[in-house]
Amino acid sequence: MVQSLCFARCAETETVWIMCNAGGDPLEGFMGGSxxxxPLRGKVASCEVGPKLEIVEIDLSVLKDSRETYKVREDAARRSAS
Structure with a gap:
C-alpha cells in the first residue's frame, strides 16, 4: 500500500518522489521499501527489505510532460480563483 501511495503522491504533486525507510530485519522493526x-514512469528504483544503496539517474524532463498531461497545478489555480 505504501508503494501505491508514493506513486499517487508523485503524480499529484508532479514531482519525483523519494521515500527512504530503514532496511533490515522486519522482526526488529525495519520496514524497508525505499x-x-x-510521474508517467512509476517506480524507477527500489530497495526492498535489506540494506542497500542505489544511485539512479532520472531525466527530469518527464516532469514537464507530467504537468502538461495531468494539469494538477491548473486545476488547483482554478479552484482557488473561484
Whole structure:
C-alpha cells in the first residue's frame, strides 16, 4: 500500500518522489521499501527489505510532460480563483 501511495503522491504533486525507510530485519522493526517514483514512469528504483544503496539517474524532463498531461497545478489555480 505504501508503494501505491508514493506513486499517487508523485503524480499529484508532479514531482519525483523519494521515500527512504530503514532496511533490515522486519522482526526488529525495519520496514524497508525505499524507492524513487516518477510521474508517467512509476517506480524507477527500489530497495526492498535489506540494506542497500542505489544511485539512479532520472531525466527530469518527464516532469514537464507530467504537468502538461495531468494539469494538477491548473486545476488547483482554478479552484482557488473561484
Amino acid at each position: 524507492g524513487a517514483w516518477v
